[in-house]
Amino acid sequence: MSTGRGTKPGSDAGGEPISGTAPISGAAPTPGAAPAPSAGTAPGAGAGVAAGPGVRSRRRTVPADRRAPGRSPRRPLARLLGVGQPPPEGGSTTAHDLAVRHRLLLTLSALLTLSLFLSYQGVHGDANPLRTSSAPAVLSLDTAQYALGQAQKAANSAAPTSDFQRQISVAVESLSAAAADDVGGTGGRQTLQTIAGLITVYAVKVQQSQLQPDGSALREAYLSYATSVLTEEHSGIQARLTALQRQQRHAVQQQTSFGPMMWLVWVVTLLLGLALAAALLETQLFLRRRFRRRFNRQLLGALVLLAGGVVTAVLFTVWTQQGMTDTRVLLDRSLTGRRIPEAGQDTASYLAHTGFRAAAAVWILIGGILLMTLAETGLRRHIADYRFRPR
C-alpha cells in the first residue's frame, strides 16, 4: 500500500512518521514511475522511500520522526541476535527492526525445530523398540517361565508324559524368540544361551530319572539334580529367568516413562512454540504498521504451519504415550497361562500405529526447514528493499 501522501503515512499506524523532507519521503511515488515496493509500500514508507528500480537514483531521506534525539542504545534482543547497531541519531529504525525480527524468527524456528525433534524422538524413539522387541520379549520370558513350571509338574509324575517334552519345546522356542528380540543386549544374549544350555541339562536329567524304576534311589537322585538345575537359588534356570524378566521389565519402564526430563523438554518446546507464534504475530503487525500490508502471506503460512505441526506432534505424542503407559501397566507383573497370549493381543492394540507416528519425526525437520523458508521469504524482500550501498 502506498503511503505517500505528503503527510505521515507511518504515524497513523503507530509507526515512524515521515519527515516530509522531499523528494522521496513524503512524496507519493508517481504511479508507474516509482512502483512502491512491498505492494506499493516504499521502504521507509511509511518511510516513503521508493526502492524500486525507478527510484534508485533518488536521494533517500529518512523520515524525521524516525530519528531518535540521541544515539539509540543497542537493545538486548538485538545484541543477542547479533544485529548491528541501531541507526545513529535521526536514522530510520525500520531496517534494523526488520533485521531483528528476521533473525529472531529464524533463530526461534531453528530452536523450536531442534527442540521439537528431540522431545518427539524422546517419546516416539522408544515406541518402536517397545512394540517390536521389549514387550514381546517380556511375554516370551513369561511364557518360558510358565512352561518350565508346567514341565516340572510333568517331571514329578509317576510315568513319563509327552507334556514334559511339549513344555520344554515351548520354553526353548520362547527363549529363541526372546533372543531374537535382543533381550538385554550382549549380556542378555549370553544369559539366554546359558539358560538354553541349562534347559538341555534339565531335560536330560529328568529323562534319566524317568528311565529308572519308580521309587528307586537313582530316580530320586536324577530328579533332585534336575530340580536343582531348575530351581537353585541365584544360579538355577528360574532364578536366571526371573533376573532377566526383572531387567526386561525395567527396560520397558524406562522406555515408557515420561519423566521430569521429558516434561522439561516438552515444556521448553511448547514455550518455544508460543514464543515463535508470538513473534510471527508481532512481525505480522509490524509489517502492517510499517508497510501498510494487511497480511504477509508467507508469515501467515508459517503461523499455520507452526500451529498445525505442533498440535499434530502433541496429539501423536499423547496417543503414543498413552499406548506405552497401558503396555507398561499390563506387563508390570508376571503373567501365566492364557493371560500371556491375551496380553500379547492387548499390547499389539495399545501400540498400533506407533510406528507410523514415530516415522513422522522426519517431518519435523522438513517442517522446520519449511518454516524457516517461509520466514525468510516473508521478510527477505523488505530487507532487500533496505539494502543500501554507497554510490
Next chain:
Amino acid sequence: MSACPGGPVTAAPGPPSRSSRRLVRTVTVVASCLAVLAAAVVIGVRALGQEPTVTLLANWTADDESHFRKAVIEPFERKYHIHVDYQGSNAESQVLGADVEAGTPPDVVVLTGPGELAEYARQKHLVPLEGLVRGADFGTSWATPLADGHVYWFPLKADVKSIVWYPADVGEEQRRQAVEQPARWCVGMGSGATSGWPGTDWIEDILLQQSGPRVYEEWARGDLPWRSPQVRKAWTTWRDLVGADGDPGLVRRALKTPYGEASRPVAASPRGCTLEHQASFIRSKPPWKRVDGRYEPSARLLFGAPANQAWEVSGDLVALLHSTPQAERLIRYLASADAQRAWSVAESGFSVHTGAQPAPGSISPWQRSLAAVLLDKGAVHCFDASDAMPPSVRDAFAEATIEFLADSRHLDALLRSLDTLSDTPGLTWVPSVCDPRP
C-alpha cells in the same frame, strides 16, 4: 541496519539473483546444521552410557560368584572402566559348547578341565597366550604348552584334593575309627549338570595313593584300561569306604545331597558325619568354619601309609576364546599377582603364581601347609584326571560313579562302557597330567 552512516547512499534493492542466492545459501546452511545437530544429538544420547564390555564364563555360582565379583571383577572394572559380563553356571561345559557351536563364544572362559581346553585348542577356538602371560609366573606344570608349542591357559586358582577334612576336636584315634564306618563320611554327589564329580575325585585319589603317579598318569592319558586291576581296585575301595552296597538310606542320602551341603551334618548336634574327602576349597563353607576344620593327607588316613608325595590337584584354568583389547586386558589382569592373591584369599584356594604367595603371618597354619604342598618341588602333583580326560569320557565317568553308588553290582558293565568310550577314535587326551618324578 546496514546503511552507511554519513555520505551519500543509494537505496537500492540488491540484484534479484544475489538475493535468491543468499536465500538458498541461508536455508541450505540452516537446514544442514539442523540435520547434523539433530543426528549428532540422537546418536550421542544413544551412545552415551555404553562402555566396553568383556564376557566371561566360569563355573562359580551363588557365594563363590559373589566372592569372585567382589575380589576380582569389581576391582578390574573400577581400574580399567571395562564392564565384565559374568556368566556363572555349573553347566559350564554345556553352555560353552552351545556358545561355541552358535559362533558366539564368551571372550574369556575359566574351566577346570585341561582336557576340554585341549579339545578347543585342537579345534582352533583358543587364542595362544604367550604374548599376554609370562609362563615363568606359573611354571610348565600349570601353563602347559600343547603339541603345537603354544600355551593356551594358565591357572587362576589351585586346590589340593588328596586330603580329608575333620573337625578340630576329633582326635587321631577317632579318625581312624571313622574311616571304617561309611556313616561317618560326609558324602554329597549332587552338582546339577556335573553331578557325580565328587565320586570321580574319590576314585582318582584312591588310584593315585594305591598305585602311584605312573599308573595314574597312564590311566589319565587313556593308556590304562578301566578294567585294569588297579582301576577296578580303586572303585571297590571306594565302595567299601562309603558303603555303596550297604545301608540304602545312606546311599540315597549321598546320591541326593549336593556336594556343597554334604558337610552340614558335621556342624550339627549330634554330629551327623565326621570326615569329608574333598578339595581344599570346601574349607570356606560355613560348617567347616564352625568346627575349625583340619585336614589330613588321604594317603595317611585311608591307607595308613606316609604320604607318598603324590598329590591330586585341580585348577581353575583361564583361556581366551575371543581376542579383543578388553579381553586381553582381562587376561593380563587375571594373570597378575594381585588378582591371583585376591581371589585365592577370598575363596580359601591357593595361587600357584610365584609372585602371589601371601605373607606367612596373614594366613592360618592349614593354609600355609597346603600352600607349601602346592609349591613343593619335591612332590609330584597330578592334575585331576577326569578334568584332563576328554569331556565325553569325563561326563561318562561322573555318571558311572552315580550308578555305581546306587548299585555297585554293575561295576563290570560300567567299566566296559567306559573302556568302549575311551577307545573312540578322535578323542583328545592330554599327554601329561603329573609333574615329572624327581
